[in-house]
Amino acid sequence: MHVYDLTNSGKLYVTNNSPEVICMANGHDLIKYMTVEIVNYIDTPKDERKQAKASAKATREHWLTRWFGWGPTSVLLWWRGRSER
DSSP: OEEEOTTTTTOEEEOOSOOOOOOOSSHHHHHHHHHHHHHHHHHSOHHHHHHHHHHHHHTOOOHHHHHHTHHHHHHHHHHHHHHHO
């Protein structure tokens, strides 16, 4: 993910997909950021974008874990183990 850095005189740097707060000084900086992101998207081949999307989807946690944490998952595992005995 590319992020427009205002403190580094308008240069771009690559982040490690960690959520960051982006504070834009004015609309011109927002236009620059959006232009760079769109050009980056267009320059990336379609197959590479599909592959990145598929790998991100494969590494996602189950919806119960994402929404409610490990509590419901542990109850579900316990319940399945209980019925098999």
